[in-house]
Amino acid sequence: MGHKERAHALFGPSSAHRWLECPGSVLLEKGMPDTASESAAEGTLAHELAEMKVVNYFYPKEISKRKLNAAIKKMKENELWDDEMLGHTDAYIDYIRDTSLGLPSQPHMDAERRWDFGRYMPPGYEGEGYGTADCTMVQGSRLFVIDFKYGKSPAGRVSAERNPQMMLYALGAYEALKMLYPIKEARLAIVQPRLPDGISEWSCSIDELQEFGEHVREQAALAVSGNAGYSPGEDTCRFCRARSRCAARAEHNVKLAFSPDLGKKPPLISNGQVGEYLRLGAGVAKWLAELKDCALAECLAGNEVPGWKAVEGRSAREWTDMDAAFAILEKSGVAPEEMLWERKPLTLAQVEKMIGKKDFQDTAGSYVAVRRGKPALVQETDSREAITNKITAEEAFKEEK
Template identity: 60%
Template sequence: MGHAERAHALLSASSAHRWLYCTPSAKLEEQFPDTTSEAAKEGTLAHELAEMKVRNYFYTTDFGKRKLTAGINKLKKEELWQDEMVGYTDEYLDYIKSVALAMKIEPYVAIEKRVDFSAYVPEGFGTADCVLIGGKVLHVIDFKYGKSPDGRVKAEGNPQLALYALGAYETYKVLYPIEEIKMSIVQPRLPDGISEWGCPLSELLAWGKYVQERAELATKGEGDFSPGPKTCKYCRARGRCRARAEENVRLAFSPDKGKLPPLITNEQMGQYLTRGADVAKWLSDLQDCALAECLAGKEVPGWKAVEGRGSRVWTDMDEAFSKLKENGISETVLWERKPLTLAQIEKVVGKKDFETFVGDKVEKAPGKPALVKESDKRPAITNTISAKDAFKEDTV
C-alpha cells in the first residue's frame, strides 16, 4: 500500500499533539473533510524514496538494486519529483546506518512498520518509518521533509514518536528484553535537522497511562478545549471552533484592568506577542471559512464573495509575437535575456556539482532580521546590520 493511501485512526499518532491537550477536537474534526496540501504530497513522495533506500540497504536480497532503480524511475515521473530528494533521503539513510552500526549487536530492523498502540488508545495504530532493536534498546526514527524553520520537529517529548515507541514495544516485548527507548527526528532540509531523545522504558510506560486517560476523553469528545497556535495549526475545525474564536477575541480585545502607564515595557511587549500569536492566523482561517460559505451560496451577514483582480494571458503567444514582428516591432523588444537565480542554477546543476564547480564564487549575505520565539535554535543577533539597510527597498 502506498504512503498516501494508508488509513488514519480517529486518534492518530500524527495528530496526538492536538487531541492529547485539546481532547474534544478529535470528534469535532470529524465534521470536516480531510484535505492535503502540495507540501504534504511532496513529503509523501520523499518518504517513498526514503523507504526504498532503507529497504535496499538492509534487505538487499528481497529488494535489490534492480527493484530500487525501477522504483526510483517510477517516482521520477511524478509531477512533484525534485532531484534534490535524492540527496536529502541519502542523509536520512546515512543517519539510520550510523545508528545501526553503533549498536552493540546487529539490530533487528523494521521499515515502515505498522504499529498497534490500541492498548493505550482505542483503535490506535500508525506507521513508524524505521524501528531498530538491539542491545535492550528500541530506537524509533522518523523522517520529516518539512523545510520551514517554524516547522522544526523535536524528538524530546514528541507524542507521535512516543506512541510509535509504545506500539513497537507492545509488538516486540515478548521477543526482546527492551529497557531503553530512543527516538530520533531526521529533518534533512533544515540545518542541524537531527533531533534525538531517550528515556528508560518505565518513563514511557508511565506516560502511556496518561495517554489512556486523555484518549478516553478524546474518544467521547469530552474534556476541555485548549485553543492555541500549536493545537489549532492543523485542526480541520480551526475556522469554526467556538473555543478558538472566544479565546482570540479575548486576547485581541479584552483590555487590561486598572490605570496603566501610557507605554508598555519590553516584558509586556513579549507577553502580548505570545498572547496574540494565534489571533492573525485565526482571522485568516475565519476569512477562508466565510469565503467558502459565500461561494457555496450561503449567507454570511455583512460579507460577500466577489471576483478578485484578474490577469491577462495570451491565447496564442507565438501568433501574437509573429503579428507584432510583421508590424515592425523588433524581436529584441519582445524578449528579455535574464540569468537564472543562484538557487535555480543550483537546482539544475545539482548541489554537489554546484559546490565543486562554483562554491568558491558564492558568499552568503546576511538576511533581514526576523523576530522568532526564544526556543528557535538560530543564534540571537544585535544590530549586526542597521534597520535602514535591512528594510530598504530593492533597487535592482
C-alpha cells in the same frame, strides 16, 4: 500500500500533540476533510525514497540496488522531485546505519510498519489507535524508533524529548515485540537532514513509556466521553481541521484581541508589553485569516454570511496565443529583439537545480556570495542565533585597524 493511501486513525500519533492537550478536538474535527499542501506531498515523496533505501540496506534481497535505481528513475519524473532528496535521505540512512553498527549484533528492522496501541484506547475504540513508524529497530533489551522529517523551516524543528508521536510508536512496537525481546529501554530519534544539527535523541525506560500510556488512556477516554474540554492555542490549533469553526478558539482569540490583561498601562507600553502583545496577537491574526477563508468558501457555495459577500477580484489580461500575437506584431513592423523579448537569466536556485548541486558548486560556486537575510522577528524559542545592530567593542576595534 503507498504513503498517500494510508488510513489515519482517530487517535493518530502524528496528531497526538493536539488531542492529548485538546481532547475535545477529536470528535469536533471527525469527518471534516483534510487538505494536503505541496510541502506535505514533497515530504511524502522523500519518505517513499527513504523507505526503499533503508530496506535496501537491511534486506537487499527484498529491494535490490537495481530495483532501487529503477524506482529512483521513476521518482525523478515527479514534478516535486529535487536531486537534493538523494543527499538528504542518505543522511537519514547514515544515521540508521551508524546506530545499527554500534550494536552488539544486527538488529531486527521494520520500515514503515504499522504499530497498534489499541489497548490504551477506550472500549469500542481499540481499532482507532495506530500509526506507521518510519524505522523501528530492536536489539536485545533496546527498542529504537527513528523518524524522518523533511521540513526545512527552523521554526519546524522537532525535539524527540517526550515527543508523544514517537512515544506512541514505541508503545505500539513494545506491545507487539515484548514476547520476542526483553525490551527495557526505548530510544527515540528524529532526523531532520534539511536543518543544521537536525538530529534529536531521547531515551526512556519501558516503565516511563507505560506511564505515558496511562495518560494516553485517560485523555482518549475523555475525548470520546462527550464532556471533553478544549485547549485552543497556536500548537493545538495549527493542524486541526475544525480550527476555522471552533467556538472555543473563536472565544479565546476574541478575548486575546480585545481584553488582554497586561496590568495597568502607562501612556507608552514597555518592551515587555510589546513582546506580550505580539505573542497574544500572533494567534489572533492567523485565526482571522483562516476565518476569512472559511467565510469566502461559504459565500462561494451560495450560503449567507451576514455582513459579507464574495466578489470578483482584480482582473488580469493574458495572451490566448502569444506566438500568434507576436508573429502579427512582427509583421506590422515591431522589432522582436527591441520590443517583444527581454533577456532575463535564470535565478541561482534554478540553475543549481538544473545542473545539480555538486556540479554547480564545482563550476560556478566561486562566483556565488551569500547575502545575509533581512532581519526577522521570531519567538525566543527559535533555535537561530539572535542578532543586533549594536556594534561590539571587538567590531569597533577591527574598523579602527
